[in-house]
Amino acid sequence: MTDGENRIAELTGWGRYPRRRGAFIRPRNLDDLRAMIGKGGVVARGNGRAYGDSAIGAAATLDMRRLNRMLSFDAQTGCLVAEAGVILGDVIATFLPRGWFPWVTPGTKFVTLGGAIAADIHGKNHHRDGSFGNFVEWIDVMGADGEITRASREENADLFAWSVGGMGLTGVILRACIRLRPVESGWIAQQTVAAPNLAEAMDVFESANDATYSVAWVDCIASGAALGRSLVMTGEHVGAEELPHAYRSHPFRTPRKRNLSVPFNAPTGILNRFSVRAFNAFYWRRAQRASRETLVDWDSYFYPLDAVLGWNRIYGRRGFLQFQCVLPLESSKAGLAALLSETAASGQGSFLTVLKRFGQQNGRFSFPMPGYTLALDFPVSARTFSLLDRLDAITLDHGGRFYLAKDARLTATTLRQADPRADAFCTMRQESDLDQAFASAQSERLLL
Structure with a gap:
């Protein structure tokens, strides 16, 4: 990669603690991603709004903000297909004037769609509508072997279920189809x-x-x-x-x-x-x-x-x-x-x-x-x-x-x-050969 796209940097989350130096890589294309995944110990990072160390790679961190195109929109269903690096605020700026708003939003609009899915973010309407994942139709995930798999509730359902809320530890989310809600005003x-x-x-x-x-x-x-x-x-x-x-x-x-x-x-x-x-x-x-x-x-x-x-x-x-x-x-x-x-x-x-x-x-x-x-x-x-x-x-x-x-x-x-599901998540990663390819500072600390 050219100078500035692959560098050593001190990274933190939004809380600015902890700090960790490591390789910070900005892939230009899917081949760059495959090459880095093959080296192991990587995790995808969106806009850095996770508070701690979940978006800091154990060996290298993949900056996904270049993958930031909105690809298609269906005005009949409110379904938006976009790359994982798209910022939620850009979705709002583009579609609110047309009468659409995210079904679920956290307390900041400066998160990426990939990060929102990986953390399965929640908002002020969880009591009625649930979390962000409820409005994700499908995701494209690059796995440990560099292959891209489309996952949904019907197709590759286990990968979909573990990836929504999986903190980026099931692969790199590349694209997603999300549903927006119709609104009449701002x-x-x-x-x-x-x-x-x-x-x-x-x-x-x-x-x-x-x-x-x-x-x-x-x-x-x-x-x-x-x-x-x-x-x-x-x-x-x-x-x-x-x-x-x-x-x-x-x-x-x-x-x-x-x-x-x-x-x-x-x-x-x-x-x-x-x-x-x-x-x-x-x-x-x-x-x-x-x-x-x-x-x-x-x-x-x-x-x-x-x-x-x-x-x-x-x-x-x-x-x-x-x-x-x-x-x-x-x-x-x-x-x-x-x-x-x-x-x-x-x-x-x-x-x-x-x-x-x-x-x-x-x-x-x-x-x-x-x-x-x-x-x-x-x-x-x-x-x-x-x-x-x-x-x-x-x-x-x-x-x-x-x-x-x-x-x-x-x-x-x-x-x-607190959460017995952590052992099942860890077992799934090991049995799917994901644990060596995808690892964050947080997953190392929590033995995930």
Whole structure:
């Protein structure tokens, strides 16, 4: 390859921890991919939005962003055929003006389709619609032998089932056919309910089970009677005729935003119990004073953090760790209370604490299951590692499991205690001769 396409680089995930030097390769074509897969220990990487080390190759990392063409679209079915390196935001920019939007989207539009499939991402509508994989019709996967296999629910069904949520460890996803949903505007009707504690927040989720979207911001510093006080936000796509008169002639035209940027690492320690407590108190009071029913443009509703470029730098040079677990429905209330109590007692405080309700999930190795998922972010420090070990133990005690797309520090033992499917996944990789060809820093750490 020419200079700059094959180089040694220090790679991280979005959390900027851990850091690992290794070969970083930008294939120009399928022959380049075959050659690198043949050397072993590779994993595909999209736009680098996995938080930990799941998209860092054990021996080499394959940058898939050159494979970024949209190939065809069927306006009758909403089926888009695209290469794995296509960014979700580009799909929205192209198809929202035509009346189409992704069925499932995470909290950032800067993910690739290949990454979305490999992590089987979820959104604010999992309780109703499930995860991203539910809307994938087929995928083309390059295997350990360099051959390309089309996999779907009907054809090569095992490969499809393991690849959706397989963290890139079943082969390199090259292309996919995904379904988009029809929408009539670029606006969301958002309703915000202030719940004074965890029990009431969960009651709001359960009463809003028919809402298309639901998510909660949680004040992780609050304790006592206010433990888990939350702002629960539901959302619905707005029909063209439901818009204010001034918007009806251009229902997909929304305000153009000026992105902010964090150009440098914030000083170590800027996010501490005092700053997080002050922010949470301010946000709670401000939201209570705001209108409970608002019309929000799609970008602000789904991707508020995308408006701050490089927001991961606010955690400082050492980066941050995200803890995300899901707890079964029957143990969610007790488990969430224990997790939030431990976090509040630690005094460390998560700047971003998000709660969502999950519905049914049938993926072979996908993260969600019926229940509640909690995500918390903490700056990297010795105290954070100690806290997260305690949160791991609480999760295990309540039958929960962990999201590998956000993981940077789980142990193989903890993973298997939480998720017995890991052994079946590992066996499948060995029996299919995938374990030597495809390996990430995460798969090495977790013995997958």
